[in-house]
Amino acid sequence: MALMINDTCVNCAVCEPECPNGAISAGDSIFVIDPDKCTECVGYFAESQCLDVCPVECIVPNPQRPETREQLQRKFEQLLAI
């Protein structure tokens, strides 16, 4: 499941440089995660890096993008291939 940022976000940007996939960017009002690029850090780390650093706990699973660990692994491999 890709991750998403909810409206608890205070725009502190601490998550942005932590994302190994470059999936996080500043959106119009709060930071956003591109679900096509988010692998929950599968392929890079055991833990999701943004979840680890977010001080206000605003990063949650994206219910629009249910994905298994295997699917995330495949997404990671596809992203590498690009």
Add this chain to the structure above:
Amino acid sequence: MNATAETTKLTKKDFESDQDVRWCPGCGDYMVLAQVQHLLPSLGIARENFVFISGIGCSSRFPYYMNTYGMHSIHGRAPAIASGLKLARPELSVWVVTGDGDALAIGGNHFIHAMRRNFDLKIILLNNRIYGLTKGQYSPTTELGKKTKSTPMGSIDRPFNPIALALGAGASFVARTVDNDLEHIRKVLARAALHKGTAFVEVFQNCMVFNDGAYGAVTDKATRHDARLVLEHGKPMVFGKQKDRGIRLRGFEPEVVQLGEGGVTEADLLVHDEQGANRALACLLSEFELPRFPVPIGVFRAVTEPTYDERNAQLQELARATKGRGDLSRLLSSGDTWTIESSETRSATWP
């Protein structure tokens, strides 16, 4: 305003500077910065006509992060510098970003006079109720009893109420918002930006490191509906998750009532009026504190009063109309002047 073609296509990005933002992760200041940057392109003002002026403190790093003109000025003196700038260049949109220490401790004097004079300034006070930059000493808005590095046994210092102070000093626009409510902060900042005169906005801003949770009940999604009263002009003062409680006035004393209990209906409740003939209602609301009352957020007061810069322009026009264009050198050598003569000249003329 000196609008140019550029204004039509400005975006939030145009107002972001190339500086790394150096606030702590999770700081409420980030939200205010992002929302101000989001707001400015919608105002139809050319970027070169915005100026952000600050004093000293975490809040006062703000101008570095804005891709506009700005000045990180003297501790507590941002309102004075902003007032001077507005007087000299009335066409500019002048913003002050300050904190509870900067505005209310060292800058208390400048703050009240900015409120009183009604220059066309926007003053945003990021109130975290602590000295963050100096690592956690109590500030003029720290709550009684709060333990900080400089009040290890709890503060015995009665805090300022910034809203009451601004109202008391005669501010024409007084509002409060919170750092984690996107919709609300946007609305309040937009209202402040459009106000003609000194627009004062207090932002409840969380300091993650030195005063985390200072506004817990008011900002926490689970409790905020019951802990705050969202002020809306012309609407009865209703609050609570079920919108089942309200504020009623008994004589001069407000009270919280349960709707539907003892025949209480919305018609019995106080109706918010930002533009009242006097400040009484706004002052009454400014006193609301937990746990007895919900904490009001929104616009307390918004009235149109002549601004200092407008009055000054009229004065200048009148002076020119009656006395003609001024001549500085003639002015300086007119009136009660005298010549100091050298001793040689004096001895030559001395009888």
